[in-house]
Amino acid sequence: xxxxxxxxxxxxxxxxxxxxxxxxxxxxxxxxxxxxxxxxxxxxxxxxxxxxxxxxxxxxxxxxxxxxxxxxxxxxxxxxxxxxxxxxxxxxxxxxxxxxxxxxx
Amino acid sequence: xxxxxxxxxxxxxxxxxxxxxxxxxxxxxxxxxxxxxxxxxxxxxxxxxxxxxxxxxxxxxxxxxxxxxxxxxxxxxxxxxxxxxxxxxxxxxxxxxxxxxxxxxxxxxxxxxxxxxxxxxxxxxxxxxxxxxxxxxxxxxxxxxxxxxxxxxxxxxxxxxxxxxxxxxxxxxxxxxxxxxxxxxxxxxxxxxxxxxxxxxxxxxxxxxxxxxxxxxxxxxxxxxxxxxxxxxxxxxxxxxxxxxxxxxxxxxxxxxxxxxxxxxxxxxxxxxxxxxxxxxxxxxxxxxxxxxxxxxxxxxxxxxxxxxxxxxxxxxxxxxxxxxxxxxxxxxxxxxxxxxxxxxxxxxxxxxxxxxxxxxxxxxxxxxxxxxxxxxxxxx
Ligand SMILES: [Zn+2]
Numbered sequence: 001x002x003x004x005x006x007x008x009x010x011x012x013x014x015x016x017x018x019x020x021x022x023x024x025x026x027x028x029x030x031x032x033x034x035x036x037x038x039x040x041x042x043x044x045x046x047x048x049x050x051x052x053x054x055x056x057x058x059x060x061x062x063x064x065x066x067x068x069x070x071x072x073x074x075x076x077x078x079x080x081x082x083x084x085x086x087x088x089x090x091x092x093x094x095x096x097x098x099x100x101x102x103x104x105x
Numbered sequence: 106x107x108x109x110x111x112x113x114x115x116x117x118x119x120x121x122x123x124x125x126x127x128x129x130x131x132x133x134x135x136x137x138x139x140x141x142x143x144x145x146x147x148x149x150x151x152x153x154x155x156x157x158x159x160x161x162x163x164x165x166x167x168x169x170x171x172x173x174x175x176x177x178x179x180x181x182x183x184x185x186x187x188x189x190x191x192x193x194x195x196x197x198x199x200x201x202x203x204x205x206x207x208x209x210x211x212x213x214x215x216x217x218x219x220x221x222x223x224x225x226x227x228x229x230x231x232x233x234x235x236x237x238x239x240x241x242x243x244x245x246x247x248x249x250x251x252x253x254x255x256x257x258x259x260x261x262x263x264x265x266x267x268x269x270x271x272x273x274x275x276x277x278x279x280x281x282x283x284x285x286x287x288x289x290x291x292x293x294x295x296x297x298x299x300x301x302x303x304x305x306x307x308x309x310x311x312x313x314x315x316x317x318x319x320x321x322x323x324x325x326x327x328x329x330x331x332x333x334x335x336x337x338x339x340x341x342x343x344x345x346x347x348x349x350x351x352x353x354x355x356x357x358x359x360x361x362x363x364x365x366x367x368x369x370x371x372x373x374x375x376x377x378x379x380x381x382x383x384x385x386x387x388x389x390x391x392x393x394x395x396x397x398x399x400x401x402x403x404x405x406x407x408x409x410x411x412x413x414x415x416x417x418x419x420x421x422x423x424x425x426x427x428x429x430x431x432x433x434x435x436x437x438x439x440x441x442x443x444x445x446x447x448x449x450x451x452x453x454x455x456x457x458x459x460x461x462x463x464x465x466x467x468x469x470x471x472x473x474x475x476x477x478x479x480x481x482x483x484x485x486x
Contacts, residue, residue: 021347046253048252049251049301053221055223055226065352067353071350074235074239075239096238096239
């Protein structure tokens with residue numbers, strides 16, 4: 001297991017306040033290159049699927065598509081998290097592997 | 106466009122170079138380009154991953170020598186699953202602007218050298234690292250899109266199956282198709298789950314194969330023995346690298362943008378288009394692409410195959426070749442194979458799947474809606 005940090009790192013444009021995930025070098029709304037970083041932790045599952053034919057290095061797993069504030073992220077999960085589930089996100093520090101874990105409301 | 110050549114798609118024992126040679130020779134011979142007549146200005150090769158699949162680079166140079174076409178200049182265009190569409194677009198522009206008069210566009214991929222997980226990894230390498238390292242695959246993107254779409258549109262699950270059934274029927278009439286067999290809605294709905302809610306029959310297979318088309322200036326076309334088809338426009342567009350940034354909208358915006366640009370350039374309305382070859386890597390993609398191109402309003406494209414609109418006998422036949430779904434999807438070949446199908450249809454050479462149309466469209470898509478190239482064609486007047 002790689003070490004993980006809680007949440008995902010969202011970039012916020014200092015000029016126009018646009019939030020982006022994943023990070024870019026240039027703001028997609030105004031072209032600025034100045035950002036502050038903000039961590040986002042809790043989101044809601046809006047779609048889910050399974051990976052029955054995984055790529056090399058992975059076993060079969062489940063994925064959820066999560067709305068977290070103004071941004072969206074695809075995360076891996078252990079169990080089946082139905083649409084509408086509240087989740088907490090975790091990011092591996094070595095590679096950007098994102099995981100979602102169910103939380104109580 | 107003055108000729109086409111195709112190999113049969115499927116699991117093939119030949120190398121990529123051999124497959125591309127087969128398609129190229131078929132294309133040139135069909136145009137009467139034999140012996141010393143085979144002068145070409147350029148060869149544009151579309152291929153995604155000859156290095157990863159076969160350990161081969163420099164495939165365009167190798168093809169020129171294999172066919173003894175030196176000193177024609179050759180280059181490779183790599184734009185993942187949109188490579189074929191991109192190669193076609195660049196070749197069209199070179200001929201259109203007078204930089205060349207005869208260009209052979211050859212697309213191909215040899216995929217079955219690797220095992221399924223490795224093939225999935227090669228294809229997933231096009232994804233944004235945050236998604237690739239999380240284990241997202243191209244089928245998984247389609248599964249997430251399908252899950253959202255079913256919830257928001259109210260479409261029945263079998264609407265996807267009707268796309269697969271239609272494309273398998275068309276493939277059964279195409280001698281070059283990987284799958285030449287009909288399937289039923291029930292078989293599609295009962296096939297194994299690949300990316301819930303999508304099943305095996307919702308996806309294109311892994312394929313080897315190659316396709317070629319000959320692009321010529323108008324005066325060159327009149328010297329050849331094969332009929333010609335006019336290309337009216339070819340335009341591309343790009344969308345976000347991370348699919349998560351746009352999936353929630355259930356859109357493939359680059360498809361709409363490239364389609365809009367092509368129709369504007371060609372002076373063609375979507376209602377004028379009589380036939381489409383779309384990039385149905387998954388059934389849901391054919392549905393959403395029809396919406397993006399303006400054929401159906403957002404979240405209603407699922408009705409098309411169910412109601413027979415896009416069948417061979419419908420008012421807008423879609424994927425008469427069988428599409429990626431049944432014809433097969435040797436990645437670099439697909440955009441060129443779409444053009445080959447359009448050529449056969451508009452030149453009246455499509456045999457039992459022939460439809461009578463004046464104007465056609467092909468949509469080649471890179472990645473999961475990461476980019477798109479729309480090309481418009483017209484029967485020679
Ligand atoms: Zn900004």
